[in-house]
Amino acid sequence: MTDTAPTEATGDSTRRRPALSPSRAGDFKQCPLLYRFRVVDRLPETPTRAQVRGTVVHSALERLFALPVSERDPAHARELLTPGWEELLTQQPELGTLFDGPDDPELTSWLESASTLLDSYFELEDPRRLEPEACELKVETELDTGVLLRGFIDRVDVAPTGEIRLVDYKTGAAPREVGEAKALFQMKFYALVLWRTRGELPRQLLLMYLADKQSLAYTPDEAELRRFERTLNAIWQAILRAGRSGDFRPNPSKLCNYCDHKPLCPAHGGTPPPYPGWPEPDAGSESVLDRTD
Template sequence: MAQMAPAEPALGVRRPALSPSRASDFKQCPLLYRFRAVDRLPELPTKAQLRGTLVHSVLERLFALPQPERLPERAKALLEPAWSELSADRPDWTALFDAEEPADVREWLTGAEKLLDAYFSLEDPRRLDPEACELHVEIELDSGVRLRGYVDRLDVAPTGELRVVDYKTGTAPREIGEAKALFQMKFYAVVLWRLRGAVPRQLKLMYLTDGQSLAYTPDEPELRRFERTLEAIWQAIMRAGRTGDFRPSPSRLCDWCAHQALCPSFGGTPPEYPGWPDPDPGAETPLDRAD
């Protein structure tokens, strides 16, 4: 008997979609995708991940200020209020810090200040007027694949050219990190191209850990090829979703995986396959967007 395809969700429920983080997960390791998108296993964040989430939030708030007020000291003054708001309902986040040692949080915030210093060394936000920060983008391709994600910042020139900007605060190995980052940026470029009918003029990655930036210029033939890659990834996810056959793909990135105890490559046993999730295996979290 033929296997049934994953069912469409009920009216009013968001359809399953592919996000850049989940697409990257499946490309890296199908079992990791299953753990995150299907089983939705909890992952305790690291302090570095939380710091990235905080810095992204502060930069979003900074660009909400009038241009003359976008100064380094103003950005640093936003850190503690932003952290209080972000962590208010997340005891798992605050538990990473020693409640009896205020210096623990202070040292962590100092690390965030250094990332903001690096940001200001790369550009002057007083001279910029972004169209949007933390922009939600979503589109369904002609093939039926739905793409969904959040763009850190979208700049639009007076002449209409688009620039997609992404802040990177993580500490993954540089060559691996850059490949994943460019994958993410091309994902956004495809979505914006299909939404607006124009290929982004520039994809800009800002590495705040070392104060460097990387600019990339895509073209339409490249984005057409990448669109086919995304469609192939989604088709592979659908095949795995029908059978539950999400196989591990060991690599150097296993060293950073939170699920080694459940991975067959490390002698573990995954939980019983719960079936294809409803409604939305493509959702990203703030931690994903602060990678």
């Protein structure tokens, strides 16, 4: 699943406008070459069981709030996991290679681990006391500089007083300082888009880490989001410069050990494929897996 961008005409054809999403902005910040591999070359990656589990848990939590209030309990939430997995498998049949068929005992234990994460969610809050305005909300806005921002927010809560809270579920454990900064980058992105769209500054950004049952709450202010907007503009201009020149340089780090594209990276003795030029159509869409952790 990918998001859809506004289109603009070019001659006899129509193309999507390139956009910036939190995942793709994070990729470029982490390693410009990783951004190129994912956005320009569109090289395939093998999702992990943990990534797919996160997607299935997110789907169950979205469906949970579509149930009547009286049914928003752990038992009903667990019943949503298998349908969520089957739907994802229909959308992306290649994920079936993660297990040896529906009778694989490892699939059973994997779904049980997802149930454990859902149980943890209920220890953090009671969904029967909430009525979100939206779940898995697609947001999009264009900044004054012309940069198109796009993303998906796990949940938007609006209090009777009108105050807005943005909620993001994380199926991993609460991160250390670097990981926390990455998570807050994502949430500030959503806060900025919502602020520019509605003219209302979110009162709170809430990250819920299900693996260790911890929550991180953050209150943004207007000056901070204005600085963040300048940061996103700078990132986008750097992306465009790299796109014109083809100079997407690697940024080696410990994260290289988890990168599917390490064999192609010159920092590790590899050779990237020939640069195909700046991509058209979309240069910033997010997949379902991007919207988990």
